[in-house]
Amino acid sequence: MDALSDVLGATTSSSSGSRSNALAQEDFFEIMISELTNQDPLEPMDNQQFLNQLVQMQTLQATTKLSEGIESLLLGQQIASAGSLIGRQIEGEDADGNPVSGTVQSVVVQDGDVLLGLENRLLPLSSVTEIQASAETA
Known part of the structure; x- marks a missing residue:
């Protein structure tokens, strides 16, 4: 059940410029379905843990998008400064x-x-x- 958390943790600790390590939404759902399919029927995944993992994925996506936006803005500012x-x-x-x-x-x-x-x-x-x-x- 912590497989997703381990993958998300590894992804967030990698550099934001490395797109090859970033999880796509499809990857997240594939892992989640695998976890649900292979979970212990006597100890099913807690709803709170499930929601926490969804929030982690959304936070990761938002952070990645924000980082890309800031990098783009910085490059534009540098180009404008250089142009002057x-x-x-x-x-x-x-x-x-x-x-x-x-x-x-x-x-x-x-x-x-x-x-x-x-x-x-x-x-x-x-x-x-x-x-x-x-x-x-x-």
Whole structure:
């Protein structure tokens, strides 16, 4: 009877970005039917436990959906921030810690990361250390 709780516990402890471990509603019902079919007839599942498991599944789904929404909102905000840097001179550090500077010419999203396109390289938005005023506002 605790098989569902064990699976739900393992799923919630995994990273939210790992969709392969997330339980679908069909998986939940399959496990629940299996539990009901194989339960001990002398000790049937308590109604309260059954309801608790339903609530756990709904909570897990809501949390996953909320997390995905927040990630999407964050990415949109980062893209908007990066877009406001187009035409501006920036300084930052590459992955090796070497200084990089240049004028932002484009914004690229690659594997969920927002990158600024400089003259001849891409620089992660999170690596920017200085933003200088554009010539138009100076």
